[in-house]
Amino acid sequence: MPANLAEIAIADAPVSASVDIETERALTALIYRAARLADERKYLDWMELFTEGAEYSAITLENLTYKGLRLFRDVGKTALYERVAWLMGMWQVPRAKTLHMVSNIEFEAGETPNSVKAISNFLMTRTADLEHTVLHAAGRYADRFEREGGQWRFADRLVIVDSNLLPPEFTELL
Amino acid sequence: MPANLAEIAIADAPVSASVDIETERALTALIYRAARLADERKYLDWMELFTEGAEYSAITLENLTYKGLRLFRDVGKTALYERVAWLMGMWQVPRAKTLHMVSNIEFEAGETPNSVKAISNFLMTRTADLEHTVLHAAGRYADRFEREGGQWRFADRLVIVDSNLLPPEFTELL
Amino acid sequence: MPANLAEIAIADAPVSASVDIETERALTALIYRAARLADERKYLDWMELFTEGAEYSAITLENLTYKGLRLFRDVGKTALYERVAWLMGMWQVPRAKTLHMVSNIEFEAGETPNSVKAISNFLMTRTADLEHTVLHAAGRYADRFEREGGQWRFADRLVIVDSNLLPPEFTELL
Amino acid sequence: MSDVLTPKAGLNDVWGDNDLGLDGSRVIDRRIYVDPAILAAEQEKIFARTWQWVAHESELPELGDYITASVAGRSIVVSRSDEGKIAAFLNVCTHRGAILAPHPRGNAPDGFVCFYHGWCFDTHGKFTAAPLAAAYGENLTKASYDAPPVRHDIYAGNVFVSLDPNVPPLAEFLGAAGPSIEKYTGRHVALGRVRWLLKGNWKLWHENFRDNYHPMYTHAAIGANYQGVKIQGRNEDLTGGHSLMAFPFQGNPDSRKILMRNITGKTVEGPVSAHRPPAPNPDVRHNIMAIFPNLDFQFQNSGDGGGFIQTVRPTGVDTAIVELVAFGEANETPEVRAQRLNTTLDGQTAAGKISGDDNEAARRCNVGFGAMREVRWSNMDRGQDDGRFGGKNDEYSLRSFYDAYKDYMGDSLAVGA
Amino acid sequence: MSDVLTPKAGLNDVWGDNDLGLDGSRVIDRRIYVDPAILAAEQEKIFARTWQWVAHESELPELGDYITASVAGRSIVVSRSDEGKIAAFLNVCTHRGAILAPHPRGNAPDGFVCFYHGWCFDTHGKFTAAPLAAAYGENLTKASYDAPPVRHDIYAGNVFVSLDPNVPPLAEFLGAAGPSIEKYTGRHVALGRVRWLLKGNWKLWHENFRDNYHPMYTHAAIGANYQGVKIQGRNEDLTGGHSLMAFPFQGNPDSRKILMRNITGKTVEGPVSAHRPPAPNPDVRHNIMAIFPNLDFQFQNSGDGGGFIQTVRPTGVDTAIVELVAFGEANETPEVRAQRLNTTLDGQTAAGKISGDDNEAARRCNVGFGAMREVRWSNMDRGQDDGRFGGKNDEYSLRSFYDAYKDYMGDSLAVGA
Amino acid sequence: MSDVLTPKAGLNDVWGDNDLGLDGSRVIDRRIYVDPAILAAEQEKIFARTWQWVAHESELPELGDYITASVAGRSIVVSRSDEGKIAAFLNVCTHRGAILAPHPRGNAPDGFVCFYHGWCFDTHGKFTAAPLAAAYGENLTKASYDAPPVRHDIYAGNVFVSLDPNVPPLAEFLGAAGPSIEKYTGRHVALGRVRWLLKGNWKLWHENFRDNYHPMYTHAAIGANYQGVKIQGRNEDLTGGHSLMAFPFQGNPDSRKILMRNITGKTVEGPVSAHRPPAPNPDVRHNIMAIFPNLDFQFQNSGDGGGFIQTVRPTGVDTAIVELVAFGEANETPEVRAQRLNTTLDGQTAAGKISGDDNEAARRCNVGFGAMREVRWSNMDRGQDDGRFGGKNDEYSLRSFYDAYKDYMGDSLAVGA
Numbered sequence A, B, C: 001m002p003a004n005l006a007e008i009a010i011a012d013a014p015v016s017a018s019v020d021i022e023t024e025r026a027l028t029a030l031i032y033r034a035a036r037l038a039d040e041r042k043y044l045d046w047m048e049l050f051t052e053g054a055e056y057s058a059i060t061l062e063n064l065t066y067k068g069l070r071l072f073r074d075v076g077k078t079a080l081y082e083r084v085a086w087l088m089g090m091w092q093v094p095r096a097k098t099l100h101m102v103s104n105i106e107f108e109a110g111e112t113p114n115s116v117k118a119i120s121n122f123l124m125t126r127t128a129d130l131e132h133t134v135l136h137a138a139g140r141y142a143d144r145f146e147r148e149g150g151q152w153r154f155a156d157r158l159v160i161v162d163s164n165l166l167p168p169e170f171t172e173l174l
Numbered sequence D, E, F: 001m002s003d004v005l006t007p008k009a010g011l012n013d014v015w016g017d018n019d020l021g022l023d024g025s026r027v028i029d030r031r032i033y034v035d036p037a038i039l040a041a042e043q044e045k046i047f048a049r050t051w052q053w054v055a056h057e058s059e060l061p062e063l064g065d066y067i068t069a070s071v072a073g074r075s076i077v078v079s080r081s082d083e084g085k086i087a088a089f090l091n092v093c094t095h096r097g098a099i100l101a102p103h104p105r106g107n108a109p110d111g112f113v114c115f116y117h118g119w120c121f122d123t124h125g126k127f128t129a130a131p132l133a134a135a136y137g138e139n140l141t142k143a144s145y146d147a148p149p150v151r152h153d154i155y156a157g158n159v160f161v162s163l164d165p166n167v168p169p170l171a172e173f174l175g176a177a178g179p180s181i182e183k184y185t186g187r188h189v190a191l192g193r194v195r196w197l198l199k200g201n202w203k204l205w206h207e208n209f210r211d212n213y214h215p216m217y218t219h220a221a222i223g224a225n226y227q228g229v230k231i232q233g234r235n236e237d238l239t240g241g242h243s244l245m246a247f248p249f250q251g252n253p254d255s256r257k258i259l260m261r262n263i264t265g266k267t268v269e270g271p272v273s274a275h276r277p278p279a280p281n282p283d284v285r286h287n288i289m290a291i292f293p294n295l296d297f298q299f300q301n302s303g304d305g306g307g308f309i310q311t312v313r314p315t316g317v318d319t320a321i322v323e324l325v326a327f328g329e330a331n332e333t334p335e336v337r338a339q340r341l342n343t344t345l346d347g348q349t350a351a352g353k354i355s356g357d358d359n360e361a362a363r364r365c366n367v368g369f370g371a372m373r374e375v376r377w378s379n380m381d382r383g384q385d386d387g388r389f390g391g392k393n394d395e396y397s398l399r400s401f402y403d404a405y406k407d408y409m410g411d412s413l414a415v416g417a
């Protein structure tokens, strides 16, 4: 999967026209809900926003443009369930309060009417007990959505992390 | 008012569908204007965005989930006017330049057509004279709007601050 | 061009109503694309988003409210081309990864149907090789768009930087 | 409490030789705000040698409830141990050093299992077991592996700890301040905490609670309120390094509304309560009591029963963390409690309508101390009468801190040091 | 490798006089984690005097490829020089000090032109020309203006450098660890690097790879897996300060699914593979080999050929940068390679399902060390048999590090220092 | 200005014993960029002992206008006092240390009232009153409570201050640089300031203005422009530690367009002005004048009347704040003024098309100095003729700085120190 940032980009066609406004609002709401559920630590609800076979993975920019070594790659609900179990207590790391700011969402119609791609910028802050709020991570979400029974879900989310020097604690949901 | 973050959340129904797009645009514009007027230090104009009996208060996340001890709670225009007077000079603290980034706005229809609830993420930077721009605060706005004579206004804004270790200066408008 | 922040503001009329939703979506997409192309270092593509005689300039808030001394002012495609050449290699400064978060976009109809003004908040992070992601700059875009042959472009972008103490490296595209 | 105690004799005072021509007990050497060596001495000779407030019992209601506090860089667990009594021990595993309790608050009714290699400690910090202990042969018996207990004592529900086992008993240490502490927190519950960073040396914050002379200048609203008023109040050295400043509600209630109109150019109708200072009332006294070295109580003697305490602890020579704990009466009505939860902090914390200016005062002194070589000495000379008390704007309270400060710091303060 | 070597005799050990009543070779003075003077001594006496891993040859395939590394504060260029051999020299211009190679990775087949004033250096760091040299008259001949070469050597494709030209040869330094390094990285390629900040002293991370006793406590999943299992494994001091911990896949494969159900309250059907630990298999051994002072290898001897190495380098007394380099076999199939790229790091790095807890362990110790004056000594006494190896949970591996540490640090460790 | 002054005799030069076999006056000991003890000595022996630029009179037009500056850690108020003359005093309240003027710029026509306890000072910093003074008895008469005045002087509208009252008169200090300062700022107004952080020792920035040898390597555009050109220019030690570098517009105006086409692969039509360097013109000389220890003037002698100055002040051993002040002629036309406001900074500041590379040069040296132990000495040997001036690329300007630097630093530079 070696690629460079541009290939993860969206075709430079006039993006917004390609997806109707109702789809745009529904998918924006889905992206916002994924961020909120992560910040509210409702991990099991967060998992439901993904399709059965969905893929959720993360990679640092350095490795995206080198040989594609990922931080992790969860494929399917079982793998997501494992990450959720780790977040809910198999990690013995005290959970901190995160905040996901997502903006600059650009949509692109997928191959079928029930498939849409989007890229967006995220900036995540983290506040540990009794510490200041700090800038935790920044980067891009490269998402693919699929609509099943009128309900949009994440089919694929790749988190591209800008930093190649991660903070001391990076187990929070990205 | 002991509650946890989830209770301040929005029902997990498909949020966006619940408020029509025109209302969404009008309320988004109101949220953006409140941020701009605060950043432009137009405090008296900012005050006009609230209803007569409006409540504006702030709480750290630690106390939201403990016994509800608030940083402050202004109820009604007189209390807002007092905060504005403090900002305009009763505090002898040099005003710095703030910038409010507001995103992830999720709306939910209120009990009546003239009442809407919204939660959003905010990230605030502060730049003091001759200093670098720093991350000042991050958290959530829990807002309730009321429409009077076709004009939407804030009826209630609770600012939930993620950090339990505030920066040295926290008198800026949140 | 001495002015204060307020004069760069948008008239306080109910902004959103003044521009139709289709124009708003197109211009929002244009603002997002300018941010993405800058972050993907596609500088030549970024240049194409500007009109022939477009002006792109930047100023610190201190000088905006003093005598108007700008960090730089590029007028016309030749000047933009020079900045692009510097970004592509005439500066011998290692390029870092930037991320432009743009939010709080407020539009205002211009004098003609093919001219619109907008102000927005931006927050830019920068990640140098092997370093943490840091908050690089925050401030306001004061933009004017012109539509030529159905295609919106930037006719004027003024970047107002909040900080009066710039970071050590500030040659990245703002 | 005899009122006739001569302040420390000038001559042999370590600050006797100063530029202000004043008695050593009436000046401050500004070096103590900027010299890292002084901070290191303060941590060992003051913070590790005095009673330090860490919690109120009401914050540890259930068996196993614990709070962790940081005193002179040491993390300390304060827990409601299995016998229901408060226990305090160093929050460090004797095996390889990991903290046992990783959260600021938590509940560990069965004691603590160190998450690193599983060593077990009871709610008193006593080492109870190491898994797979055979690998140690008999060697675990050659020394105590208990997490060292920390001397602690409770006064009116307030839990204090001391890293110095030989510190005098708590009641004796609190001395004349004891009865007020009992009155103001004896029947109370802690309602929550708020913390913030101070951009200045820790003493600048504690000095602020020894200083009743600043309010009408630092806080515009108080200045307006005291315009043309004969200021009442008492400023007292309680000995032991503690002090009490008490003053009635006084001043001109309409002053604030006038000041606000001048500042905003607007007059706002509607209920005046929000922006009127309390009407003058000689019976109600606002009390600011400072306990050496870093604890402050603010309460009203009106029986209102609300109030707050603050501690300040250094994190660097020019940074500190201030922590405020708000109190209400255990049995107050829900209405009173709700009002308390909504308004106690309005004037306080880094966001407070009053304290906002006090944080700015610390910041300004911190910058001013850059000229320490040229302007070396501060003046705390207000109040010329002998004895240990004076009017609202006198500085017996501030001198009482530095008398005790010199006793604890000893030769570390020698100017050449 | 004789197994009968008595650990350093107790008495004359610099830590002989400790509070735990143990032999000096079985304790650690916690001062070494917090004292800036110790860190300064470690930089010069250890980091600048040992072989330091900087790259794998597979990362420098083309002529002119270079990587820059930072060792004891010095920036070093490691490049594929013009003869195709690896060269290493200090990344500093002899004219006025600018670094010659400004990127962590790059390609400079024709050597380096310093961007500040144009001085030229070849791919070996040799000074070749200064533009407009007439202005120097003959003076450029009065000294060498070459960027000082750095001693380097290659073992099984791994490039090591040493700032001490007199360091023993690499193969001798690696000693008993050599063959494993050959086996695990000899036919391999580096697949990428991930770096993160450690909030604790650098030794806390390297100690973690000398400690096979912590996993079943620090990592809940491993704890569940080992429930009621007779734990197999070997813990060995390879001498020279190196150590090897090897253990088979063991434990109860369903334990994790049960633990996950308890924690989440949900049971997830579907392929179990994702959340089942590997089935017990005595032939496959997981190897954790630690090379003095800051290099760790993790591989399986199952011929799977994948694995990773980690280096940790201090950036302060309580901060360090850990860098992990993942490996795959040069000739593995695309399917194996893709699987490797997707899963190698799942348990590792600051985001890892295993290492997430190890970073937390370092953080907790870092806070616990605030009580260093009261709890001065750490215990590394597991394993009472003479000789240099023991069971999975013994500490021959950890003692081997500190034996070597004391040799290098010499009198810098004297407690009074 | 006699041109025949032999540089400091080699032997007794503190850097005489260096690795480059050069005269002590032609090398730099890189320790001075990294050693905190050197910075502390520089603050007291240089920054607190020299004339420091703080403002231009045009920035203080109205009565009561003030600017605060920070010199060697001391905050200083520079104000247009009540007699219309400039006053300068330490920005610190003699009561308890708060700064009197909290803003970088402001207007206080009636002097300053300290916001902490209301002490009053006039526009000269004279202490005028303490409210409720009775509490001090007569003790306020026992010492001066004036904010200490700071020696200041004005040269061609430029306000300089010195923390050392015994510093030689400003005109004498400026010496040979005076006339140029008069010419370049005598009829001018300050148009605004821009500040940025430098990631390197402060001397690296000031050295850059003593170095006319770097531009054609550090700045690709200048390199292209000078391709195959016989470079004109003069490099001169003005004595007193000041230097002047002057050179005409020269080079190949089309070079930049060619370079830009090579880099971008595009050719852009339209007005060439934007990307053409100025045409060669022997009459117009660009002047870069450096005033010891940290002030730089850049102007053209073409009567264009625009230009800028820069000061650099350390905030740490490897960080500093550079502040640029742009100038225009007081009576220039609105068109000239508008052009000046839009273009003066295009090549300057951390965002500048030229200075962007100079900030990178400081960063690269800062990293390279990590190898200070191995590569200890920098070479500033360009220009072998006796006397104090040479061609554009010689280093009389740089050596003049270090001659003065050694005079001020004295024994603090002893290598063993």
Ligand code: FES
Binding pocket: D093, D094, D095, D096, D097, D098, D114, D115, D116, D117, D118, D119
């Ligand atoms: S550090 Fe606590 S059990 Fe090892």
Ligand code: FES
Binding pocket: E093, E094, E095, E096, E097, E098, E114, E115, E116, E117, E118, E119
């Ligand atoms: S520093 Fe390298 S050429 Fe001058």
Ligand code: FES
Binding pocket: F093, F094, F095, F096, F097, F098, F114, F115, F116, F117, F118, F119
């Ligand atoms: S510090 Fe200035 S009046 Fe007290």
Ligand SMILES: [Fe+3]
Binding pocket: D208, D214, D215, D218, D219, D354, D355, D357, D358
């Ligand atoms: Fe106060």
Ligand SMILES: [Fe+3]
Binding pocket: E208, E214, E215, E218, E219, E354, E355, E358
């Ligand atoms: Fe582990």
Ligand SMILES: [Fe+3]
Binding pocket: F208, F214, F215, F218, F219, F354, F355, F357, F358
């Ligand atoms: Fe330059």
